[in-house]
Amino acid sequence: MGPIGPMGPASARTGDGTESTSFGRREVQIWRVWLSTTDSALGYYRAALCLDELNRAERFRFENLKRSYIASRGGLRVLLSHYLGCNPRDIEFVCGQNGKPALRGMSPVRFNVSHSGDLALYAFTLDCELGVDVERLRELDDLESIASRFFCAAEASELLSLRPEDRRSAFFRCWTRKEAYVKAVGDGLSIPLDRFQVTLLPGVPCRFVHVAGDSQAALAWTLHDLELAPEYIGALAYQDSPRPTTIRPAVRAEQLPAIVGSV
Numbered sequence: 001m002g003p004i005g006p007m008g009p010a011s012a013r014t015g016d017g018t019e020s021t022s023f024g025r026r027e028v029q030i031w032r033v034w035l036s037t038t039d040s041a042l043g044y045y046r047a048a049l050c051l052d053e054l055n056r057a058e059r060f061r062f063e064n065l066k067r068s069y070i071a072s073r074g075g076l077r078v079l080l081s082h083y084l085g086c087n088p089r090d091i092e093f094v095c096g097q098n099g100k101p102a103l104r105g106m107s108p109v110r111f112n113v114s115h116s117g118d119l120a121l122y123a124f125t126l127d128c129e130l131g132v133d134v135e136r137l138r139e140l141d142d143l144e145s146i147a148s149r150f151f152c153a154a155e156a157s158e159l160l161s162l163r164p165e166d167r168r169s170a171f172f173r174c175w176t177r178k179e180a181y182v183k184a185v186g187d188g189l190s191i192p193l194d195r196f197q198v199t200l201l202p203g204v205p206c207r208f209v210h211v212a213g214d215s216q217a218a219l220a221w222t223l224h225d226l227e228l229a230p231e232y233i234g235a236l237a238y239q240d241s242p243r244p245t246t247i248r249p250a251v252r253a254e255q256l257p258a259i260v261g262s263v
């Protein structure tokens with residue numbers, strides 16, 4: 001029942017907090033958290049943040065975005081405290097050149113975060129950089145022009161081959177798969193999105209077609225669709241053969257600390 005150590009599997013609590021399960025060395029654990037929350041939960045999360053995070057929270061002009069940021073970053077700290085066996089406030093982050101947060105020090109725990117609408121998505125594993133992306137499905141008038149501008153030619157043409165009513169979900173499928181990749185690499189949108197190709201047609205398995213024109217290099221990567229919630233679409237990418245992946249039940253932000261046993 002301890003935290004993940006640098007050697008071998010360790011235990012972790014399940015989504016309802018009542019059982020325990022092994023967190024295998026190659027496992028990926030996915031958490032989903034609804035961010036709209038109570039003032040008291042927000043106070044708990046705010047108290048877990050460091051000064052930089054509090055300053056960043058203050059810079060949001062809209063109250064709902066400020067609250068979402070506090071709950072999302074606080075939730076990340078609570079989840080990491082569960083895996084590391086420490087207090088959420090004691091976690092220290094470093095920021096990669098293009099903004100990817102990571103743990104300071106030698107921990108093998110790797111994580112990535114995404115949020116859209118009211119949902120935050122967190123992925124954790126050991127010794128393998130990963131990237132996740134979630135998008136709330138929404139109407140986009142100009143998805144064909146966004147695709148021709150940012151996607152590679154083959155993706156844009158596959159999108160246009162679909163009936164107009166099927167394009168929105170295919171667009172977001174493609175978008176989340178591509179964002180998951182750039183977030184795994186850590187370079188964010190400084191990587192041109194047309195340098196690599198993912199599948200997007202309905203019924204076609206989720207995978208990389210090529211990475212920088214190299215279909216062999218694509219085989220070193222794994223791409224998963226994540227079924228998260230109605231009207232949300234998500235993807236997970238990492239450079240390794242497929243890892244066992246567990247998606248935890250979605251929880252509300254005010255439930256999370258009790259579920260992970262941090263309170």
Ligand SMILES: CC(C)(COP(=O)(O)OP(=O)(O)OC[C@H]1O[C@@H](n2cnc3c(N)ncnc32)[C@H](O)[C@@H]1OP(=O)(O)O)[C@@H](O)C(=O)NCCC(=O)NCCS
Pocket residue numbers: 069072073097098099100101112113114115116131132133134179182183184185186187188189190
């Ligand atoms: C990373 C990026 C793809 C995120 O896209 P998004 O869809 O707007 O946001 P998401 O909700 O999916 O992800 C946001 C989270 O990703 C993480 N993140 C930030 N930068 C990241 C990066 N380069 N790689 C991976 N993850 C990153 C953070 O945890 C962030 O959460 P936070 O804002 O609460 O700290 C995009 O914002 C980006 O490209 N940023 C980099 C910008 C850059 O290159 N700046 C250069 C510095 S001058």
